[in-house]
Amino acid sequence: MKSLTCSTIKLAALCVSALLCMNAAMAQTPEPAVSVVFAGDIMLEGGPDRAIRRGHDPFAGVAHLFKGADIRLGNLECVVATVGSVEPEKPNVFRVHPRGLKFVKRHFDAVGLANNHSGDYGPQAFAQMLGLLKQSGLGYYGGGHDLKEAHKPHILERQGLRIAILGYDEFQPRNFEADHDRPGVAWSEDEQVVRDIKDARRVWNADVVIPVMHWGWEEPIANARQRALARLMIDAGADAVIGGHPHQLQDTDQYKGKPIFYSLGNFVFEGFPDKVNNVAWVVRLSVDRQGVRAWKAHRVDIDKQGLPHAAKRAIQEITLR
Numbered sequence: 001m002k003s004l005t006c007s008t009i010k011l012a013a014l015c016v017s018a019l020l021c022m023n024a025a026m027a028q029t030p031e032p033a034v035s036v037v038f039a040g041d042i043m044l045e046g047g048p049d050r051a052i053r054r055g056h057d058p059f060a061g062v063a064h065l066f067k068g069a070d071i072r073l074g075n076l077e078c079v080v081a082t083v084g085s086v087e088p089e090k091p092n093v094f095r096v097h098p099r100g101l102k103f104v105k106r107h108f109d110a111v112g113l114a115n116n117h118s119g120d121y122g123p124q125a126f127a128q129m130l131g132l133l134k135q136s137g138l139g140y141y142g143g144g145h146d147l148k149e150a151h152k153p154h155i156l157e158r159q160g161l162r163i164a165i166l167g168y169d170e171f172q173p174r175n176f177e178a179d180h181d182r183p184g185v186a187w188s189e190d191e192q193v194v195r196d197i198k199d200a201r202r203v204w205n206a207d208v209v210i211p212v213m214h215w216g217w218e219e220p221i222a223n224a225r226q227r228a229l230a231r232l233m234i235d236a237g238a239d240a241v242i243g244g245h246p247h248q249l250q251d252t253d254q255y256k257g258k259p260i261f262y263s264l265g266n267f268v269f270e271g272f273p274d275k276v277n278n279v280a281w282v283v284r285l286s287v288d289r290q291g292v293r294a295w296k297a298h299r300v301d302i303d304k305q306g307l308p309h310a311a312k313r314a315i316q317e318i319t320l321r
């Protein structure tokens, strides 16, 4: 009995030291990080489409910013379709031929649809775009065949990490919003956004949740509404907030250690004479189970044809932990 007790104690001691060794080893080898790249507004009509018709890849000048990234995302600020009828009385309507999708697919994994142009040619064109994206092997978020799909997170799994991307528009017109029986975009009603973020973890088992917003005025500094909603989303469990729509860069922010990019600006977009609208950011987040570990912003300059060109070096690099 005595020897049994003795060997039990020895075994227990061995187990404890083995566990300590394992813990030490785990502490030394940090969890692998997944890189997620975000770009601003992709509007392929005009100059970019003319380049595409010549067989030119409109993303050629920024291709290296996406190369090697685990996940690549951007906001598709036009409807890709051949059908549909123009929204009456809406200024600036954008529809582009599907021929450019092969280039989008070359550089992106999924695109955001929650914006004030994806519905420019009505629900029929929007539905055709969903089919074309699927055919091209591109994912999408912030839009869908119905309200439920529009609010469903787009899950991308890399190295065992499940990353949920949500998308919302809050820039008029609201009639682009999906309904129970109509395709369209997700609108950012606060309560629903909070529920979606929580569900991304609870229902969809996401490790990381990133909402992408279409919001704000065409100004360099984010407004009070953007600041309040970003905080609400982070309080609900978002790991970062990515924004767009103001057609220019806006400030960045940090809340509870989570980064907020209020606007990444334009990305592929023709028709802005002012310099401020032709400077953008492509942001690369490094994420793990605890959220964003670090981020890096690359400056992009957009030429007269609306095509982006990357600056030589990253202009800002922030390590959060």
Ligand SMILES: [Zn+2]
Residues within 6 Å of the ligand: 077, 115, 116, 117, 171, 214, 244, 245, 246
């Ligand atoms: Zn917009």
